[in-house]
Amino acid sequence: MVGKEALNTQYWQELQDKSALAGITLDSSISPADFRIYGDRLAQRQIEMFQRYGQYPLSQSTVIDLGCGLGRVSLPFSRVFASVTAIDINRRILDAGRTYCADATNIVFIENDGATIPLPSSSVEYCYCGGVLQHIKVLSVILDYFREGLRILKPGGLLNYSIQTWMDDIVSGNNIGKRITANDLNKVLSEFDCEALALIEDPKDPVPHLNVVILKKSDEFLASTVQAQLRDTLLVRQDVRTGIWEDLPSYQKFARLWAGPRKNVTFWS
Numbered sequence: 001m002v003g004k005e006a007l008n009t010q011y012w013q014e015l016q017d018k019s020a021l022a023g024i025t026l027d028s029s030i031s032p033a034d035f036r037i038y039g040d041r042l043a044q045r046q047i048e049m050f051q052r053y054g055q056y057p058l059s060q061s062t063v064i065d066l067g068c069g070l071g072r073v074s075l076p077f078s079r080v081f082a083s084v085t086a087i088d089i090n091r092r093i094l095d096a097g098r099t100y101c102a103d104a105t106n107i108v109f110i111e112n113d114g115a116t117i118p119l120p121s122s123s124v125e126y127c128y129c130g131g132v133l134q135h136i137k138v139l140s141v142i143l144d145y146f147r148e149g150l151r152i153l154k155p156g157g158l159l160n161y162s163i164q165t166w167m168d169d170i171v172s173g174n175n176i177g178k179r180i181t182a183n184d185l186n187k188v189l190s191e192f193d194c195e196a197l198a199l200i201e202d203p204k205d206p207v208p209h210l211n212v213v214i215l216k217k218s219d220e221f222l223a224s225t226v227q228a229q230l231r232d233t234l235l236v237r238q239d240v241r242t243g244i245w246e247d248l249p250s251y252q253k254f255a256r257l258w259a260g261p262r263k264n265v266t267f268w269s
């Protein structure tokens, strides 16, 4: 069992103490309007992925938002999913999230231990995690979150996690998590009856990310018999983060931060 200290709880708390919005975007000058618009558009991209790859209708499904923060994605999810379970390690950000999402009646906020998903097996249709795993410094926790997601999904359910793919053990900094590779993930996937459907990559994003999209198999929703391994033939190139915030003032700061050559992808090595 990994203690919360190792999971950077204090780091997230300190960020949030500066500003609830900064606790999510790492940008203390972002305006509430930018924050909301960015969240809406980010959620829309995820909703499109669920519609494209998922097997269940959104309006009859429960979605998990793992590492939900203030709920900038949970809130727009709540407009199209039957219900949203928003989970985070940080109790105080969850309190702020309840306020941010006060208009929605179908979101439940749950504090977790930073490593497990406190829900029964085979109980939800979709499991989403965005902008979280790249900050976790303990590889076993990152991998266990994939196991936990696959455990709680109903057969036919879909997992969609974003990961950064350039990280290197030598990079230091509080907000940088442990490097993750395709090999690491493939070991996890081989433990489940599941199929990797897509690795969605945004070629214009200066920060290399992948959305890893995995289907939990079922008799009803028979997936192909191909093994569940991640391979580069699953790469789908489409806009994930570009096109959703370049018109927002907060983007200028981001662009300056990430100016320069694109990071080398280390995921396949």
Ligand SMILES: C[S@@+](CC[C@H](N)C(=O)[O-])C[C@H]1O[C@@H](n2cnc3c(N)ncnc32)[C@H](O)[C@@H]1O
Pocket (backbone or CB within 6 Å): 007, 012, 023, 024, 025, 066, 067, 068, 069, 070, 071, 072, 073, 087, 088, 089, 090, 093, 112, 113, 114, 115, 129, 130, 131, 132, 135, 136, 141
């Ligand atoms: C950069 S924010 C992203 C929030 C949200 N997903 C979004 O896109 O708006 C990262 C969030 O992950 C949470 N978090 C960090 N480590 C976690 C862990 N091990 N388990 C659950 N939540 C975690 C933090 O408390 C924070 O709210």
